[in-house]
Amino acid sequence: MNAALLVLVVLAIAVLAAVVVLLVRARRAVGSLEAPPSTIAPSPVAVPPEPTTSVEDSEESAATSLLDVDLDTEPTYRERLGRSRGLFGTLRSLRGRRSLDADALSELEDVLLRSDVGVATTEALMASVRRAAEEGTLDGGDGLLEALRTDLISILTVDPAGIPIDRHLSTSVRDGHVPVWLFVGVNGVGKTTTIGKLAARESAAGRRVLLAAGDTFRAAAADQLAMWAERAGSEIVRGAEGGDPSSVVFDAIAAAGARGADLVLADTAGRLHTKVNLIEELKKIRRVADREPGEVTEVLLVLDATTGQNGISQARQFGEAVDATGVVLTKLDGTARGGVVIAIQRELGLPVKLVGLGEQADDLVIFDPVSFVDALLEA
Ligand SMILES: Nc1nc2c(ncn2[C@@H]2O[C@H](COP(=O)(O)OP(=O)(O)O)[C@@H](O)[C@H]2O)c(=O)[nH]1
Ligand SMILES: [Mg+2]
Numbered sequence: 001m002n003a004a005l006l007v008l009v010v011l012a013i014a015v016l017a018a019v020v021v022l023l024v025r026a027r028r029a030v031g032s033l034e035a036p037p038s039t040i041a042p043s044p045v046a047v048p049p050e051p052t053t054s055v056e057d058s059e060e061s062a063a064t065s066l067l068d069v070d071l072d073t074e075p076t077y078r079e080r081l082g083r084s085r086g087l088f089g090t091l092r093s094l095r096g097r098r099s100l101d102a103d104a105l106s107e108l109e110d111v112l113l114r115s116d117v118g119v120a121t122t123e124a125l126m127a128s129v130r131r132a133a134e135e136g137t138l139d140g141g142d143g144l145l146e147a148l149r150t151d152l153i154s155i156l157t158v159d160p161a162g163i164p165i166d167r168h169l170s171t172s173v174r175d176g177h178v179p180v181w182l183f184v185g186v187n188g189v190g191k192t193t194t195i196g197k198l199a200a201r202e203s204a205a206g207r208r209v210l211l212a213a214g215d216t217f218r219a220a221a222a223d224q225l226a227m228w229a230e231r232a233g234s235e236i237v238r239g240a241e242g243g244d245p246s247s248v249v250f251d252a253i254a255a256a257g258a259r260g261a262d263l264v265l266a267d268t269a270g271r272l273h274t275k276v277n278l279i280e281e282l283k284k285i286r287r288v289a290d291r292e293p294g295e296v297t298e299v300l301l302v303l304d305a306t307t308g309q310n311g312i313s314q315a316r317q318f319g320e321a322v323d324a325t326g327v328v329l330t331k332l333d334g335t336a337r338g339g340v341v342i343a344i345q346r347e348l349g350l351p352v353k354l355v356g357l358g359e360q361a362d363d364l365v366i367f368d369p370v371s372f373v374d375a376l377l378e379a
Contacts, residue, residue, distance in 0.1 A: 081333070081338055084332075094145065095145060098141075099140060117340075117342050178263070179262075179295055179298075182299045184301055188304070195211060195267050196361070200228070203234050209234040209235075209265060212251075216244070216248060245281065249266050250291065252266065253289060254293075268282060282321065283321060298353075299325050306331050311344075312347055312348065326352070327353065328353065329367070338372070341367075
């Protein structure tokens with residue numbers, strides 16, 4: 001009896017040992033397949049501890065942490081889109097009107113152009129409304145606003161090929177890697193502020209965020225980011241003023257890997273000290289950020305909504321060069337003319353993922369097309 005028990009125990013230990021050996025081998029094989037050649041072989045100590053949740057889980061928590069905000073403090077589009085709502089006021093006054101004349105349609109065209117929707121997009125919207133008017137399917141002022149609402153929401157939710165627009169911010173990476181979000185855009189658009197707001201939000205949601213002060217143009221840029229980091233309780237890696245931005249980003253990612261951070265938010269400059277082309281520098285930062293253990297999951301083009309159509313031409317240059325995954329549209333509060341959201345989506349084909357509705361930490365929200373359009377068109 002005792003002997004049988006002993007045999008069983010020995011067998012169990014042998015099986016366990018075999019399983020452990022197989023697991024270790026499998027992990028090594030995956031590592032060598034996935035790891036691109038790198039000058040820094042990640043030491044076993046530098047590899048972050050096995051996450052307690054799976055990649056899918058952590059992605060879920062990322063989405064929740066961005067969406068799951070305190071509704072008491074999150075600003076509403078209605079209260080922040082002051083100027084834009086003002087521009088659409090004449091359209092809202094068409095509500096309740098029984099019949100529509102040519103004046104009403106030209107009023108619509110005028111409002112769209114003045115609100116920065118852009119010529120091409122305005123023409124497309126007008127063609128759609130005129131068609132409905134000719135077919136007799138527009139029922140007075142309410143019908144016109146309903147048709148416009150449908151068209152605007154459609155532009156913002158489905159691309160021209162009929163594919164739903166993906167606004168999701170990705171943190172999904174291979175095992176043992178750190179997701180990196182890169183923020184690019186010209187000076188003063190709100191890159192640093194956006195990173196600060198995100199850090200505050202993600203930290204509050206219990207995620208470990210590390211900030212990379214990749215804007216080395218002025219020391220003040222890193223100081224500004226450090227202030228946000230302190231407020232958010234997140235870590236920051238910064239370099240010397242005038243230093244190589246790629247090195248700062250590289251060091252930040254290495255630190256994030258070693259410390260097991262959940263996400264790296266990398267700031268960049270909108271201009272440079274040297275004659276190096278800014279676009280070339282950004283491409284280099286992107287390449288470096290994709291090295292072990294980093295994995296770039298978002299390249300967010302930050303645009304200032306108050307620059308209207310100018311912002312669109314900036315976006316073309318930047319967006320193509322760095323292969324942007326989406327837009328953060330800042331300063332949609334204040335003097336912005338909200339139509340620019342529609343122009344960006346339709347003319348650039350880049351999804352607006354986040355919008356800034358003010359300067360405080362709570363004032364960054366996931367872009368919500370329905371709330372946005374309703375804030376413009378509803379009384
Ligand atoms: N009203 C408003 N101001 C903003 C918003 N985002 C950024 N700002 C302000 O824009 C200015 C420039 O921002 P900054 O982050 O330094 O721009 P950067 O040069 O791209 O890093 C700062 O004064 C910010 O407070 C926003 O959503 N709304
Ligand atoms: Mg900055």
